[in-house]
Amino acid sequence: MRQRSLIAITAALAAGALTLTACGSRDSGDKSSSGSGGTTVTIGVDAPLTGDLSALGLGIKNSADLAVKTANKDKTVSGVTFKLVAKDDQAQASSGQQNASAFVADKSVLGVVGPLNSSVAQSMQKVFDAAKLVEVSPANTSPDLTQGTNWQTKKVRPYKSYFRTATTDAIQGPFAAEYIYNTAKKKKVFVIDDKKTYGAGLAATFTQEFKKLGGTVVGTQHINPDTKDFSSVATQVKNSGAEAVYYGGEYPQAGPLSKQIKAAGANIPLAGGDGIFDPTFIKLAGAKSTGDLATSVGAPVESLPSAKKFVEDYKAGGYSEEYGAYGGYSYDSTWAIIQAVKSVVDANNGKLPSDARAKVTAAMQNVSFDGVTGKVSFDEFGDATNKQLTVYAVKNGAWAAVKSGTFTG
């Protein structure tokens, strides 16, 4: 009897242990990803990858790369593998146009993210539009790119293939003017620009609103962006009695300009747009840049729950450069192209049609998704429907958000 009991117990123990062991290993199976197949779709990126503005350009490229990798990993578009090809425009319109032609010539390209500079965008729009190749800029803010040169009196969309996720200077300039006049209580400004499409346009929208509010523009000046000696204009600012400087341009010039204005004895804030909203500005402007201001597109990343995953994934992606001011917008621009491709493929029995470029461009108009920067969709001009702006100030050697606004008109 004892022997029979022992055998029974041993058998029960062994069976139980084996059963539990099997349960324990249930979830440890290797989930290897299967290879992706089907069609390869190229998404182009055009941005300044070298030169003064490369900090912003590389953030755009990396963020687009993250979107492509995410889409491939998650098989967002069944049967389609996305590939990223990035080209360097060096912030030059001529380079941008050459890149646009190269993208058009590559039949696998179904959409392009970029560029950074509005002046570069002007040289690319026509090339893309002729080929019905969709372009989504994460950073261009010049209103005429979407609303025509007479946008202040009559809005006319010049190119149906051009979209952007960033908001425009039609809002950015006035928002800065409102902040400087009403909140910072600066009633006299000196306005400077770099004569480029973006800088001159932004300075103009700022000036118009500042004057409307009752402010006085005590001086205006243009600078040559190819130089870094602004001592002459700094002296003019000092002698003008201005309480603030508004600069339409980008950080490679804005940083030294701010430094030289302070060195000339005018301890007043320099304010600018998204073109100066970069840590490099603070490095170039030095310790006296505390109090300088910048508006930038979108809400601060930390206030966007949707951006949290992007920030984590970007960090995990091991990119050596910061995603910068336009990272979230670049991810969303890329994702908008991916979504447009998806809708075209879904509507064509899972395959790309022969006129895929035209169809993707048409589909972009109806793209709508919750992106890194909030709801992503486009209005009848190709502008982002989500129009948020934030004023940042330099505090303790870094940009800190001081006011956010949403355009709901």
Next chain:
Amino acid sequence: MSGVGPVEPGEGTRARDLAEDGSPPLPRPRGRFGQWYDRHRRGALAAAAATVLLAAGGSVYLTRPHAPAPAPPPAAPYPSQVTDVTYVEPVATPKGVRPRSFSFAVALSVESGPPVTVRSISQPYPGISLTSEPLAPFTARAGGARNVVITMHVTDCRKAPESAGLPFLDVTLRNTRAIEAHSYILGQRYARNLSTALQGICKHRSR
């Protein structure tokens, strides 16, 4: 014996030593447990086996690779990211309001998340004061829009702007996540109507 072998047992130390008369030893006196065990040996063994089985099972269970704990529920969104304020139209100024006032309606909606309390509504221009109906603080829930009538009173035409291209309202919002001051830029229609109202009230301004 030499060496280090086991020490041999002495008399009376072996369990089954015979009695002096050679008869087999009497059964050892049994305690209550021993007697119970004699009666329920099979049951006791089964219970012991079950205990061992449970212990083994528990050990395996505790040492198995665990699935990650379920993610905590997502934090409530920041109030400014789910609250929308849009311009509706000019409305009649409520009765009893001071002269040199004008009113307009805005629609305030909360897209999702917990209720949002509007702590205050203000506007940035000097020379103008503002009240609202309902009076802040008031709460808006997700899913619906509520009309808010804004009444502006011009206190000093010399300070009020003649026109504004992109005027906004400053709204302080609060939900379970945060308290935020946010500007709502109400667009061109609001800008035009505001300018018209200001110019009408301050016809004879001197700046």
